Amino acid sequence: MKRRRPNLFFKLRPVIRWILKLRSSPEAIAGGLALGVFIAFTPTYGVQLFLVVFLATLLNLNRPASLIPVWITNPVTIAPVYTFNYWVGCFIWPGPPVSEVSKQFVDITVTLAKLDFWDIHHQIVNLMAIGREVFIPLIIGSLLVGAVLAAAMYWGSLPLLRLFFSRRAKKRELTKENGPKR
Numbered sequence: 001m002k003r004r005r006p007n008l009f010f011k012l013r014p015v016i017r018w019i020l021k022l023r024s025s026p027e028a029i030a031g032g033l034a035l036g037v038f039i040a041f042t043p044t045y046g047v048q049l050f051l052v053v054f055l056a057t058l059l060n061l062n063r064p065a066s067l068i069p070v071w072i073t074n075p076v077t078i079a080p081v082y083t084f085n086y087w088v089g090c091f092i093w094p095g096p097p098v099s100e101v102s103k104q105f106v107d108i109t110v111t112l113a114k115l116d117f118w119d120i121h122h123q124i125v126n127l128m129a130i131g132r133e134v135f136i137p138l139i140i141g142s143l144l145v146g147a148v149l150a151a152a153m154y155w156g157s158l159p160l161l162r163l164f165f166s167r168r169a170k171k172r173e174l175t176k177e178n179g180p181k182r
Helices: 008-020 026-040 048-058 063-067 078-089 098-114 120-128 132-178
Strands: none
Touching: 026 048, 026 063, 026 132, 048 063, 078 098, 078 132
């Protein structure tokens, strides 16, 4: 008998339930998710959590919702994410070959995986050591990829959040009209 593998939705169900329990407007939650996605795709590993909380507070977005997507970039995903961002940035600003830069990102990932999470200084120094000829296309690509994915997250999650919140409000109104169930 063939075993069915659970799909991605079922794996993410606890996270989705947690997001739906947040007490905020759908716009603030969707904005927080979008901000988190944007920051996740920028080369700010090590300071992303602090940066996203500061910006979410500054922009009056939902802080807990903004923290979830930041974990997209972690020691396992840094090399592929940054390599893709660099590749996109190279269309606008030329740099060294992607294969060479990819090896640098893998080396940085290995180094970051060995460091203590709170050793932010070393993490930033490692990212800055890649050089200007790599850093400029990386920044350009990261901003482009982050902006596109953040917009997709905002405009994709906002209607779903509005739908859920309106259904929840209708359910509460019906409960108030009918009285508590016994």
